[in-house]
Amino acid sequence: MQKKAVILVSGGLDSATLLAIAKQLGFDCHALSFDYGQRHRAELTAAHAVCNQLGVVHHQTIHIGLNSIGGSALTDFSINVPTTAETGIPVTYVPARNTVFLALALGWAEVLKAFAIFIGVNAVDYSGYPDCRPEYIQAFQTMADLATKSAVEGQSVTIHTPLINLSKAEIIQQGTKLGVDYGLTVSCYAATDDGKACGICDSCRFRKQGFIAAGISDPTRYQKLPNS
Amino acid sequence: MQKKAVILVSGGLDSATLLAIAKQLGFDCHALSFDYGQRHRAELTAAHAVCNQLGVVHHQTIHIGLNSIGGSALTDFSINVPTTAETGIPVTYVPARNTVFLALALGWAEVLKAFAIFIGVNAVDYSGYPDCRPEYIQAFQTMADLATKSAVEGQSVTIHTPLINLSKAEIIQQGTKLGVDYGLTVSCYAATDDGKACGICDSCRFRKQGFIAAGISDPTRYQKLPNS
Numbered sequence: 001m002q003k004k005a006v007i008l009v010s011g012g013l014d015s016a017t018l019l020a021i022a023k024q025l026g027f028d029c030h031a032l033s034f035d036y037g038q039r040h041r042a043e044l045t046a047a048h049a050v051c052n053q054l055g056v057v058h059h060q061t062i063h064i065g066l067n068s069i070g071g072s073a074l075t076d077f078s079i080n081v082p083t084t085a086e087t088g089i090p091v092t093y094v095p096a097r098n099t100v101f102l103a104l105a106l107g108w109a110e111v112l113k114a115f116a117i118f119i120g121v122n123a124v125d126y127s128g129y130p131d132c133r134p135e136y137i138q139a140f141q142t143m144a145d146l147a148t149k150s151a152v153e154g155q156s157v158t159i160h161t162p163l164i165n166l167s168k169a170e171i172i173q174q175g176t177k178l179g180v181d182y183g184l185t186v187s188c189y190a191a192t193d194d195g196k197a198c199g200i201c202d203s204c205r206f207r208k209q210g211f212i213a214a215g216i217s218d219p220t221r222y223q224k225l226p227n228s
Numbered sequence: 229m230q231k232k233a234v235i236l237v238s239g240g241l242d243s244a245t246l247l248a249i250a251k252q253l254g255f256d257c258h259a260l261s262f263d264y265g266q267r268h269r270a271e272l273t274a275a276h277a278v279c280n281q282l283g284v285v286h287h288q289t290i291h292i293g294l295n296s297i298g299g300s301a302l303t304d305f306s307i308n309v310p311t312t313a314e315t316g317i318p319v320t321y322v323p324a325r326n327t328v329f330l331a332l333a334l335g336w337a338e339v340l341k342a343f344a345i346f347i348g349v350n351a352v353d354y355s356g357y358p359d360c361r362p363e364y365i366q367a368f369q370t371m372a373d374l375a376t377k378s379a380v381e382g383q384s385v386t387i388h389t390p391l392i393n394l395s396k397a398e399i400i401q402q403g404t405k406l407g408v409d410y411g412l413t414v415s416c417y418a419a420t421d422d423g424k425a426c427g428i429c430d431s432c433r434f435r436k437q438g439f440i441a442a443g444i445s446d447p448t449r450y451q452k453l454p455n456s
Contacts, residue, residue, distance in 0.1 A: 065291040069332075071339030096335035099375050103331040104297075107324035111299030130380045139371035146364040147327050149317045 004028045004114035005160075006105045009059070011046030012187040013207055014120035014163055017175035019054050021162050022118045024178055030112055031059040032105055036094075037067025037075050042195040046186040053181050062104055071095045074189060081190045083200040088128065090202060092189055098131035102140055102159070109157045110148050118160045124167045137161055168210030176216055183219035196223045232256045232342035233388075234333045237287070239274030240415040241435055242348035242391055245403035247282050249390050250346045252406055258340055259287040260333055264322075265295025265303050270423040274414040281409050290332055299323045302417060309417045311428040317356050318430060320417055326359035330368055330387070337385045338376050346388045352395045365389055396438030404444055411447035424451045 005027035009015045022029050033047040044061065051059040070076035072094040079091055098121065105117045121132040130136060137159055145156050163171055175182065187207045188197035197204050199222045211218035233255035237243045250257050261275040272289065279287040298304035300322040307319055326349065333345045349360040358364060365387055373384050391399055403410065415435045416425035425432050427450045439446035 060296060062296055063291065063293040064332075066332075066335070068288060068290055069336045069339050071335070093377055094335075095338040096331055096376055099331040099334060099371070100328070103324055103327040104292075104294075106327060107294070107299070107322075108297045110323040111297050130377060131375050133374070136371070136374040139367075139374050143327070143364070143367035143371045146361070146367050147359050148324055149321055149358055152317070152358045 003116065004030060004112055005116035005118055006109045006112065006114050007031050007056070007118045008101055008105055008120065009033050009047045009050060010120070011043035011048075011050060011185060012120075012203075013175070013182055013185045013210070014122055014171060015047075016050045016054070016180045016182065016185045017171050017178070018118050018120040018163060019050065019056070020175055020178035020180050022160070023054060027116060027118075029056045030108070030114060031056045032108060033059065033061045034064055034101060034104070035061050036064045036097075039074055039077060039081070040186065040189055040191045042186045042191040042193055046184060046195060049184040053184055054179075060108065064100065064104070066094065066097075066100070069095070081201050083198075085202065085205070090128070092202060093129055096131070098129075098136075099140070102144075106144055106148065106157060110150050113150075115155060115157050116160055117157055118162070120163050121161050122163045122166065122168075122171070124165065134161075134164055137164070167213070168206050169213035172210050172214040172216055176214075181219075183221070192223060196221045198223055231344065232258060232340055233344035233346055234258050234260055234337045234340065234342050235284070235346045236329055236333055236348065237261055237275045237278060238348075239271035239276075239278060239413060240348075240431075241403070241410055241413045241438075242350055242399060243275075244278045244282070244408045244410065244413045245399050245406070246346050246348040246391060247278065247284070248403055248406035248408050250344075250388070251282060255344060255346075257284045258336070258342060259284045260336060261287065261289045262292055262329060262332070263289050264292045264325075267302055267305060267309070268414065268417055268419045270419040270421055271414045274412060274423060277412040281412055282407075288336065292328065292332070294322065294325075294328070297323070309426075309429050311426075313430065313433070317358065320430060321357055324359070326357075326364075327368070330372075334372055334376065334385060338378050341378075343383060343385050344388055345385055346390070348391050349389050350391045350394065350396075350399070352393065362389075362392055365392070395441070396434050397441035400438050400442040400444055404442075409447075411449070420451060424449045426451055
C-alpha cells in the first residue's frame with residue numbers, strides 16, 4: 001500500500017521543493033493550500049501550477065477567514081509590506097499562522113488516514129518567525145500525539161520538516177535536481193495578480209540571494225528590473 | 229487596565245457557562261465562534277444570543293471550510309448523527325477541531341494583546357473526545373508558548389479550562405448562579421434551524437441528565453416531548 005502524506009503547498013519556492021522531496025520519498029501526495037485572505041493571491045494560482053507540474057493525488061484549498069482578525073501586513077491591507085529589512089520579527093508575521101495551518105493539516109491527515117505531514121519551515125534563511133523553529137515543531141508534534149482519535153488509537157502523524165536546516169541556496173539546489181520549475185513559484189509578499197515579484201520585500205530578497213548563492217539562474221518574473 | 233480574554237463561545241451550555249465565569253473573573257471578554265460548516269447551524273444563532281445576554285466587548289465569527297475535509301457526522305452530511313451511545317470515540321468527533329479552534333484563538337489573542345483564552349472543554353460528562361483531556365490542553369499550552377511573537381517577546385497566553393473537572397450538573401449549577409439563561413443555548417448535534425433539540429443524540433443526553441442531576445428545571449426546547 002502506498003504511504004499517504006499531506007503536503008502544505010503555498011505556491012512558494014520552499015513548498016515546491018518540499019513537494020518534490022515528499023514525492024521522491026515515495027509518498028502519495030495530498031496537497032493542502034490555504035486561502036486566508038492573503039494579499040499575495042497569486043500564490044494560490046502558483047500552488048495549483050506547482051501541484052500540476054510535480055503531480056499530486058489531490059490538491060485541496062481550505063478557506064479560513066484570517067483577515068477578520070488582521071494583525072499582519074499580509075492580511076490587513078492597511079499595513080504596508082516593508083521594502084527594507086526590519087529588526088526583530090517583521091510585520092509580515094501572521095499571528096499563529098503555522099499553528100492554524102498544521103492544525104488543519106492534522107485534521108485532513110486524520111480523515112485521509114495519512115500518517116505524515118510535510119511543512120516547508122526553514123530556520124536558516126528566514127524572517128525570524130517563531131513558528132518556523134525546530135523547538136516549535138517538536139512541541140506541535142507532542143501536542144498532535146495527544147490531539148486526535150487516530151493518535152489515541154495508536155496511529156500518530158509525523159511532522160516532516162526536510163528543509164528546516166537548509167540554506168535557501170541548498171533548497172534551490174535540491175529542488176533543481178528534483179526537477180522543480182521555480183518559474184512557476186511565487187514567493188513575493190506583494191506579487192501582482194499575474195505573479196510578478198516586487199524584488200524588494202523580505203521574501204524576494206531571501207529568494208534572490210538564494211539563486212545567486214546556488215549559482216543557478218533566477219527564473220523569477222520581476223515587476224521591473226531588480227536593483228541588484 | 230482591564231485584562232482581556234478570548235472566549236470560545238459555541239452557543240452550547242458549556243461555553244455559555246464559560247463566558248459567565250470569565251466575566252465573573254473580571255475579564256474583558258472577546259467572544260469567538262466558528263462557522264465550520266457544522267450541521268447544527270442553530271448554535272451560531274445561539275452563540276450570538278448568549279453573547280448578547282451576558283455581554284461581551286466583541287463577538288467575532290471566523291469561517292473555516294472544515295466541511296471540505298469531512299470525516300465527521302457534524303460536517304459530512306452523509307454520516308448520520310447517532311441516537312444511541314457508541315463505544316469508543318463517536319462519529320460526531322471532528323478531526324483536530326479543538327486544535328484548529330485554539331490555534332485561531334491564539335492568533336486573535338495575539339492581535340488583541342489578550343493573554344488569556346477560555347475554552348469549555350470538559351473531561352467528566354463528555355463524549356471521550358481526545359482533545360478535551362487535560363494532557364492535551366497542557367501540550368497545546370507548551371506549544372503555544374513557542375508559537376507566537378508575543379510569547380517569544382515574553383508575553384505568553386494562558387489557556388483557561390475552568391470546566392475541565394466539573395460534572396455537567398456542577399456546570400449547570402455554577403452557570404445558574406451566574407445568571408446564564410440556558411434557554412438561549414443549543415447543545416443538540418441535530419438541532420432544527422430554530423434551535424429545537426432532538427433529545428436523543430449524545431449531546432442531548434448529557435445535557436438532559438445534567439439538569440436532572442443538578443435539580444434544576446430544563447429549559448431546553450425539544451422537537452417533541454423527550455422519552456425520559
